[in-house]
Amino acid sequence: MTQIGQTAQMRLEGVSLSYGAKLVLSDINLDIARGEIVSVVGPSGCGKTTSLRVLAGLVSPSGGRIVYEGTPLSGPRRDIAIVFQDYGKALLPWRTAYQNISLALETMGTDKSERPDRIHALLKLIGLGNHADKFPSQMSGGMQQRLQIARALAQEPSVLLMDEPFGALDAMTRQTLQDELLTLSTKTGATIYFVTHDLEEAVYLSDRVVGLLPNPGRVGRIFDVNLPRPRDQLTTRESPEFLHLRHELYQFVKGAEQ
Amino acid sequence: MTAPAGPTRPFDWRPLAVPLALITAWELAMVLGPATTSETLAAPHAVLVGFFTIVADGTLLTATAQTLGAALGGLAAAVAIGLVLGLVLGLSALIDMLLEVSIEAIRPVPSIALVPLAMMIYGFGYRMEMSIIAFTAMWPVMILTRTAIRDLEPRLLEVAKALRMSFSDKVMKIMLPAIAPRVFVALRLAAGVALVVAITVEIASNPQGLGAAMILAQQTFHPELTLAILIWIGLLGYGINHALLYLQRRLFAFGTGSEVSHDAR
Numbered sequence: 001m002t003q004i005g006q007t008a009q010m011r012l013e014g015v016s017l018s019y020g021a022k023l024v025l026s027d028i029n030l031d032i033a034r035g036e037i038v039s040v041v042g043p044s045g046c047g048k049t050t051s052l053r054v055l056a057g058l059v060s061p062s063g064g065r066i067v068y069e070g071t072p073l074s075g076p077r078r079d080i081a082i083v084f085q086d087y088g089k090a091l092l093p094w095r096t097a098y099q100n101i102s103l104a105l106e107t108m109g110t111d112k113s114e115r116p117d118r119i120h121a122l123l124k125l126i127g128l129g130n131h132a133d134k135f136p137s138q139m140s141g142g143m144q145q146r147l148q149i150a151r152a153l154a155q156e157p158s159v160l161l162m163d164e165p166f167g168a169l170d171a172m173t174r175q176t177l178q179d180e181l182l183t184l185s186t187k188t189g190a191t192i193y194f195v196t197h198d199l200e201e202a203v204y205l206s207d208r209v210v211g212l213l214p215n216p217g218r219v220g221r222i223f224d225v226n227l228p229r230p231r232d233q234l235t236t237r238e239s240p241e242f243l244h245l246r247h248e249l250y251q252f253v254k255g256a257e258q
Numbered sequence: 259m260t261a262p263a264g265p266t267r268p269f270d271w272r273p274l275a276v277p278l279a280l281i282t283a284w285e286l287a288m289v290l291g292p293a294t295t296s297e298t299l300a301a302p303h304a305v306l307v308g309f310f311t312i313v314a315d316g317t318l319l320t321a322t323a324q325t326l327g328a329a330l331g332g333l334a335a336a337v338a339i340g341l342v343l344g345l346v347l348g349l350s351a352l353i354d355m356l357l358e359v360s361i362e363a364i365r366p367v368p369s370i371a372l373v374p375l376a377m378m379i380y381g382f383g384y385r386m387e388m389s390i391i392a393f394t395a396m397w398p399v400m401i402l403t404r405t406a407i408r409d410l411e412p413r414l415l416e417v418a419k420a421l422r423m424s425f426s427d428k429v430m431k432i433m434l435p436a437i438a439p440r441v442f443v444a445l446r447l448a449a450g451v452a453l454v455v456a457i458t459v460e461i462a463s464n465p466q467g468l469g470a471a472m473i474l475a476q477q478t479f480h481p482e483l484t485l486a487i488l489i490w491i492g493l494l495g496y497g498i499n500h501a502l503l504y505l506q507r508r509l510f511a512f513g514t515g516s517e518v519s520h521d522a523r
Contacts, residue, residue, distance in 0.1 A: 058416060058419060076420045077422075078422060084416075090413050092435070094435045094438070103431065106431070107423050108421075
């Protein structure tokens, strides 16, 4: 069903995590292929975000390990970038859009002379070309989240970890950003690990959807999404296959809640 | 004469009605009343004349320079020490725990009680005054810096962690800018404290500055000069606070909501 072996770029091997006596993640096994888009869904408290934090190297698993490009992951890496849900908190409010992206390049030691071109290219790529000098507080939620994505892309990541990135945005903005994300994924070839509570979003974006079960968080079922690409907000969402998957996912999550 | 108010806002004169009425009543009472000569009170016009006298002969300027110089020097030391201490205490729970008792024992000492000790060490002059100002004004800076570090947005620290920032980058690019608005509030508090302590020390012992000038005027039976200096000190404090408020709005205009809209008015 899933590709195993050399094709796996990232691999969770029996990952478990406990906070004190509470087991949050239990024996999670998952192979993620290079360039794949994997979404994670499940009822609240099933450890979606926690699994992302483990993959980010922000939390070390209590048991098992993460293997990244053949070697065990020991902490955060610059080629694994994170996009948080709360863009308002993750951006530096005292820096302009330009300067927020610059933060990533400064930290990575990118040559000073290269930075302006790179930053302007990223701003343009993400649709913020005319907003370089705006502070986050002067931007809409959608623009702020775009900016955070641009900052993540400045790291030239092989893997993009996204924690409910569009959860706080209105429906129209969310759909626009979903399509932009798909375009970015084709352009950059980055692997995307996408946590969401929006089942349709999960199906629309992904190659595979991982359904987690709660108490403790564990893999319940993995759904393969064989919808053709490029995807389209209307035709894809209206296709029988899409509706069928949505139905299955809905029943899975509903069942998991009980 | 008035402090730099909002540049575009039309000036509202109404709040001045009450003080003007009181001053007029005071003037009338002094001129028409029985006590036309007094050793404790002076009429507003006499205060005004006294004010211009000490402006003209340079006394006021010298005294003001001495007081502000001491206050500024002490304030600079207070901010430097308070900021470093606050950073260390905010970052290290261990050091905070180790120093807690010592700090809480020293902090409540009234500034004026340090005058004899400071005088023994430094004698009269700037250094004695500045050391007492620094001691008193550093606490608000230290406490607000420590709290600001503790309250840092955890998400920002995660961003730093995910980017694998070096410790110095984390301090310079994340922590210090993030706490800057609150440290500036501490600076404003400390500036107020510095002026109060400067004048207190001058009144109590140090023979220089506005405080000493007031004592001299009082001892030589010049109530009009005492009052003129008193009003001048009030205006200075008002001016400094408003200048700092203005600066605060300028520096932190990126902040969410209030400051930006404030500026836009």
